[in-house]
Amino acid sequence: MVDFPILTYTIFIPLIGAAVVMFLPKERLNAVRWTSLFFSFVPMLLTFWITWDYFFNFSGTADFYYTEGPVSWIAPINVYYHLGVDGISVPMLFLTGLLSFLSILSSFNIVNRVKEYFVFFLLLEAGMLGVFCALDFFLFYVFWEVMLVPMYFLIGVWGGPRKEYAAIKFFLYTLFGSIFMLVAILILYFGSEPSTLSIPELINSAPTFLTHGMQLLCFAFFFVGFAIKVPVWPFHTWLPDAHVEAPTAVSVILAGVLLKMGTYGMLRISWPMFPDAVKFFSIPIAILGLIAIIYGALVSMAQKDLKKLVAYSSVSHMGYCMLALGAFTSVTAITGCMFQMISHGLITGALFLLVGVLYDRAHTREIAAFGGIGAKLPVYTGLMVLFSMASLGLPGMSGFVSEFMVFVGSFTSGIVWFKLITALAVLGVVLTAGYMLRMVQRVFLGEFNTAKWGGLTEINAREVITVAPLAVLTIAIGFFPAPLSNMMKATIENLVQLIAR
Amino acid sequence: MMMAYLALAAILFAIGIFGVLTRRNAIGILMSLELMFNAVNINLVTFNKFIAPEGLTGQIFAIFVVVVAAAEAVVGLAIVLLLYRNWKGVDIDNINIMKW
């Protein structure tokens, strides 16, 4: 098994799938659907196997595993094909594999241009998996941009009424950020001696050849690129538009995986590569996180559209990640950040799936239009309440573990201002409870309007299957967080040491 | 002695050029061309005889030219025939489709 290039297979099987689907006759919808499902199922199994194997064999160390390459790819500019995973990318791979599969499963009700949809989706999956495995800047950047294109079409073709606006906004905004990233990559390439694009090498050497000012500049450039993806306040406004207009499965991917790429990029690249800059910017970053937490929660409270509420809750939840990233000295905070990324992926993914289920039936997402749905759809309501509770950080579910670790970690990080910032951030927990419960009450509780919603049908088996794994994982991580934290521990400890340089 | 041969060739060549530039009739132009070939042939044989008599290169070349000239005359006459069919005449002043 050692020589088996598992990461390459994981990344390229969806790509092959996209090619295969392209050659299927487009009238045969079921063939297209099941083929796509198969080609996302295989990489999911591979990511599961990687997680399993990594957990049992490599958890204790901080190195990269399943490395492939470096194989020279574009020799004149020292580009190598170099893949590998460590403790922070393995959980992300797991999440991506799982959510892609579930999203494709939940996309079976797409009726318009089915073939193209699945081709784009598989292409998207390949891009996402690639980003989490790439160890070479060029490769990283290629995968990063490869994701954008299918995403643009998925929103722009299969989206809601304002899809063109949302798709263009998403595309341009993200591209705007990645241009800055590209400039920073070039600075690193020309600064290093000999010129290299290898991420592990640059992590070692970047602090030595960059001057303080250059570090700050590169950090800022990378930060713009990643922050737009996260999205960090005030770069967040593309998110609600994209989420509201995107089809359900795309929202799931967007919230579950794409947002994580921003924080993943920070952890993988910016933080270890520019330790001085992290120290310099730590408090502003935490303050941005704090603003996102409070501001996102308050804006969620004012939403009238169910999906927009969940979208703004993402802004709030990703704020916890930023707060934790600011507290760079604390292993607990960074672990909390990783937990938050995973748990947000699970919980918000599930919430979007569930909102999609309701939208498919009611053709509206207006919170005020509903009421008392709980009497008619008990199972659906149960799931929705479960995930709302998870989202507001109820103990026994993953959201609580992550928020608590973020709080404890950032409070004990030893940076003075963090005590105040953390204390204020805890207020977010109250506000989250406020908007989530308001939503639950107005949609599910109260008098049931039989005349209007009498025709609603209960969530069906396929839809339950799409959210059930997420529910199980949310609760499992909530009760047994130790395996996940052990898996990431060595990597994160190493990371914290790198930042402390 | 050589000069006389060369002078002959030069005169012949000049007559040929004059014919090519001034004849209106395409057949006349072809005939003038034949004169120019033969001027060259005289030159080749002359140089072989007076400058490198140990080999036969010049004479062989002359024979080549004769052969090529024959082929060229065939192609040229074929073109003239086609011109005649299309323009009902072989006066090349009328054949000016390459004008701007």
Place this chain on the structure above:
Amino acid sequence: MLETAYLIPVYPLFAFTVIIFFTRWNEKLSSAISIGAILIGLVHSVGVLLALISRHGLPYEVSVPFIQHPKILLEVGMWIDPLTAVMLVVVAIVSSCVQVYSLGYMHGDPRWSRYFSYLSLFTFSMLGLVISNNFFMIFMFWELVGLTSYLLIGFWFEKKTASDAGKKAFITNRIGDFGFIIGIILLFAYAGTANYQEVFAKVSAGAISPGMLTAIGILLFCGAVGKSAQFPLHVWLPDAMEGPTPVSALIHAATMVAAGVYMVARGMTVFAGSAEASTVIAVIGLITSFMAATIALTQVDIKRVLAYSTCSQLGYMIMALGLYGVDYAHHHHSVGYYAGTFHLMTHAFFKALLFLGAGSVIHAVHTNDIFEMGGLRKKMNITSITFLIACLSISGIPPFSGFFSKDEIVVASSTHPFFFVGTLLIAFMTAFYMFRLYFLTFEGSPRNQHKYDHAHESPTSMTLPLIVLGFLSIFAGWTGLPFEWFGLTGFSHFVYHGELAEHHPSYLLMAISVVVGGSGILFSYLIYKRKAWSSEAIKAKVLPIQKFLFNKWYIDELYEATIIQPTLTLARKLWWFDASVIDGMVNFAGWFTVKWADAKELFDKYIIDGAVNGIGHVCMAGSFFLRFIQTGKVQFYALVIIVTSVAVVLYKVTPQGAIIYLVLALIVGGVGLLSRLARPERAETD
């Protein structure tokens, strides 16, 4: 028994899981599983209590790591000491009674199975909360009981008031938890652990500075303020009465709301480490107790009277614990700890009884308004007798259990004159409003004949728990007798904090307490039973005060105006800000780019493209003249070739000559060309 005590919460968790996933469709089986699980839990709890008694209260602890990090260890485990054991038994007993009672009360409810699964989930969380061995774990269960409370308050969610109440309870509790979380984080930061015993050791060793200890104490207490409905977060508890009555009995009277008191008792070492924190606790307890008692005087909803009474009694316990902390910090001897925890236990029984009794009444007359009741004693014998027992108990009349615990609270407050007066005043009011409730409900003549006629005694499933709790309301207090009894020492020798100290009963204080309670009952009797004074007349005399109290001191209105509406307004303002300012900037950037592009297009069209076209035009103009060379005449081309070849050869010989030759050739050629142009085209040959 002790080693397997962790199973006690697991039984109801198991019941919950089985009901939700498998037996939801079979109502009878679901309730049987739920009740079976809690009965097993009850037996196990009693076993644990006996085991602990047999080892003279020696605590037992087990823990496993939850998440381990170099600096932070989150763990789960159990800590069983006498307080835990007593609470386990209390929770299990009340829970069993309530579940059996629910068989009758919830009869015919369409969501029956779900109701029992929620009750099981609640019992699991509450037992887990009690058995926890650290602040982190108690917080987890703390939130879970909050969740089940939310689900059960809003159980009849079709009612707007019920869903509102559930939401209010959850959010209000979250506000308290906000402090609680920060308190726990501070513990992690300054004590490095959340484990009770390790924290206490650090506190006792003086490892935490006094100022920080005060902060930690007050922040942790915030959690208790939320959960135990203390001022200023008490507002959710009365509203929580929208839930089914057995739920009110279990959660909002006997167990969950006691969690705050339990937590204060459990973390006493932390609170008592700071006189300031303890003072805050005692004062909050007193304010709550007093305020709730005054409000209870005027309420007309039977459950709301009981809710405010719960609030008031919880305040009582909190105050006793706070006073203990103050005394402890000043190295004075105090019975406050014993009084608070003992009252926690006795109160659980008699308050559960009161609620279940009230539920029985509501079940019979289908109204909550006590002015629609009256004379029900004749129709509902068991309910009225047990209700009377509970009223006597809460009023502190010997030999009922409340007397023993309440008396200790009076003793504890006796060294603090201000609190002492408050305590007695509250005791008086408590006796008064409880008997007002009793007389209006069960005595006198029916005020609503129609409802009275349809009233009937409740089924056995409901009266049986009443009887059991009635027994406990009498005898549970006897464990507080300060002497050995059948070889067992009293409560005060079993549950204590710090060093075991002897308590000497003060007969004077006992007498005062009984007299105060008795006079409350007497006044109530005179007004509501004998009608010696008209209650209406008294009400008319103090109308402004009555109005103030009836409207609950206008605290809800205050919060609505100062917190809720401003928050919602802020939310809307921020949303506007987000959509127009931040997004406006993004859209402006887009718009600006487009406009910029438009401007660029003009530039492009006239300048850049102009230049390109200009070159084109120049070429066109040049070619207009040059094209005349292209005569299309093969002979002309041949002439040019020959002239040029001659020029090249000539250049080799004499460059100047070549140039002259070329100029001449051009002139001749040009003249010839022009002359050809001037000549008219010859007609095409036919």
